[in-house]
Amino acid sequence: MGYEFDFSSVLTDQYIDWLISGVRITLLLTAGAWIIAFVIAVVLAVLRATNFRPAVWLVAVFVEVHQNIPLLVQVLFWYFAMPELLPEAWRDWLVRNNSEFILAMIAIAMCTAAYMSEALRSGLRAVPVTQYEAGRSFGFNYLQTMSYIVVPQALRLSVPPMVNHSLLLFKNTSIAMAIGVHELTYQTRQIDSDTFRTFEVFLVATGLYLVLSFIIMFVGNLIERRFSMGTR
Amino acid sequence: MLEIVQNNWTLLLVGQYPAGPLGGIVATLLLAIAGLALAFPFAILLAVARLSPYRWVNWPATAVVNIVRGMPFLMVIFWSYFALPILIGRPLSGFWTLVGALVLYESAYLAEIIRAGIQALPRGQEEAARSLGFGYFRTLTFVILPQALYNSLPALIGQFVSLIKETSLGYVISVNEFTYAASQLNSQLLVRPVEVFSILAITYFIVCFALTQSARWVEQRIARTRQGKSSGMQIQTNPLATEPMP
Numbered sequence: 001m002g003y004e005f006d007f008s009s010v011l012t013d014q015y016i017d018w019l020i021s022g023v024r025i026t027l028l029l030t031a032g033a034w035i036i037a038f039v040i041a042v043v044l045a046v047l048r049a050t051n052f053r054p055a056v057w058l059v060a061v062f063v064e065v066h067q068n069i070p071l072l073v074q075v076l077f078w079y080f081a082m083p084e085l086l087p088e089a090w091r092d093w094l095v096r097n098n099s100e101f102i103l104a105m106i107a108i109a110m111c112t113a114a115y116m117s118e119a120l121r122s123g124l125r126a127v128p129v130t131q132y133e134a135g136r137s138f139g140f141n142y143l144q145t146m147s148y149i150v151v152p153q154a155l156r157l158s159v160p161p162m163v164n165h166s167l168l169l170f171k172n173t174s175i176a177m178a179i180g181v182h183e184l185t186y187q188t189r190q191i192d193s194d195t196f197r198t199f200e201v202f203l204v205a206t207g208l209y210l211v212l213s214f215i216i217m218f219v220g221n222l223i224e225r226r227f228s229m230g231t232r
Numbered sequence: 233m234l235e236i237v238q239n240n241w242t243l244l245l246v247g248q249y250p251a252g253p254l255g256g257i258v259a260t261l262l263l264a265i266a267g268l269a270l271a272f273p274f275a276i277l278l279a280v281a282r283l284s285p286y287r288w289v290n291w292p293a294t295a296v297v298n299i300v301r302g303m304p305f306l307m308v309i310f311w312s313y314f315a316l317p318i319l320i321g322r323p324l325s326g327f328w329t330l331v332g333a334l335v336l337y338e339s340a341y342l343a344e345i346i347r348a349g350i351q352a353l354p355r356g357q358e359e360a361a362r363s364l365g366f367g368y369f370r371t372l373t374f375v376i377l378p379q380a381l382y383n384s385l386p387a388l389i390g391q392f393v394s395l396i397k398e399t400s401l402g403y404v405i406s407v408n409e410f411t412y413a414a415s416q417l418n419s420q421l422l423v424r425p426v427e428v429f430s431i432l433a434i435t436y437f438i439v440c441f442a443l444t445q446s447a448r449w450v451e452q453r454i455a456r457t458r459q460g461k462s463s464g465m466q467i468q469t470n471p472l473a474t475e476p477m478p
Binding site: 064071076167171173217 | 301303306401404411418429
């Protein structure tokens with residue numbers, strides 16, 4: 001192929017600025033969505049563990065709905081349909097405060113929360129009941145048994161799937177470009193249509209995504225090793 | 233909402249099909265099926281290569297899997313969009329561009345599922361086949377893969393659901409599929425986004441939920457069959473024991 005690579009026309013100061021701001025938004029989106037997702041996931045997992053029928057059922061519906069609809073459709077729904085359902089004042093506030101970013105963050109967080117709550121739940125279920133019984137027979141009450149014995153073990157067991165979902169969350173932030181959030185994929189396309197240096201700019205962007213993904217995988221591995229219980 | 237479906241069900245079902253390109257939910261399903269079917273052979277090769285004891289075989293396979301796992305699917309779609317026509321030397325329709333992206337991306341994920349299936353088999357299976365005189369490839373094709381693929385069937389159905397969900401990203405490069413059809417409908421009707429996107433979400437939900445439920449059913453069935461098999465094996469092995477039990 002007679003294609004001459006020319007990275008210099010892509011890596012000018014202006015375009016490097018665009019790429020950096022893209023990475024910044026991608027990371028902000030990842031961090032914001034992760035925190036929201038984790039909080040919701042913990043609440044969902046706790047609700048599901050209560051054995052209170054309506055709560056369990058509600059959590060199950062939440063999880064199934066968010067796992068069986070494409071994330072893009074959820075993002076589009078939040079962006080196009082949700083503002084119509086919100087009160088006027090909220091809508092104005094959203095429009096004034098970068099609604100794309102906020103709505104994309106909520107959509108991605110809700111979807112990830114469904115997966116994370118399942119990870120936490122399977123961690124809880126994997127702790128043998130005898131651990132709970134042993135705790136109780138030592139004289140701990142329900143809350144003490146849960147917080148000192150069951151939950152710490154459950155969290156350790158759910159570290160690997162949580163790391164996996166964090167990586168997926170990071171990659172899924174690219175979907176936010178569909179509603180015009182200026183994250184890395186969006187900026188890449190902008191530079192592409194500015195310079196027509198398609199291969200160069202996509203190579204750079206892919207490299208950036210890979211580096212960030214590998215950092216997440218590496219940190220995830222460290223955490224997994226730190227918290228692994230050993231095989232028994 | 234019903235009246236929108238009544239007036240536009242052909243667009244949502246098959247797109248502009250007889251007059252134009254196939255679209256709608258039918259195209260979404262065809263995309264997912266084509267992607268899965270074409271990714272499968274590559275996935276098996278990758279899985280087997282990753283388990284190879286030779287470093288020059290398993291190292292490149294591991295690298296491919298990790299690189300693909302580190303890329304957002306949208307990036308893979310754009311690569312397929314720009315690079316595939318150049319690689320094969322002629323323009324490609326949106327449908328096959330998306331299939332190309334799905335094959336590349338899903339090969340890596342399917343490979344991990346198949347690898348896990350192979351690793352979950354007891355080592356005795358391979359040892360038995362080898363000691364019966366089977367070579368490496370015959371052991372793989374007649375003993376290991378049939379069992380590994382059967383056992384990973386639930387995970388494979390789950391991955392098919394992922395494929396269906398991933399085809400929605402074809403929307404970004406204007407591939408005629410279900411999400412694209414709905415967004416066309418949305419810009420036609422203009423003032424009814426809640427209804428249009430609800431129809432879109434509900435339809436995806438019905439299709440994907442039915443499949444995930446069937447995956448769960450298959451999983452239970454497989455678990456039951458395996459239990460039956462293992463108890464059957466015990467009965468068979470006892471009469472063959474030559475050593476008297478202590």
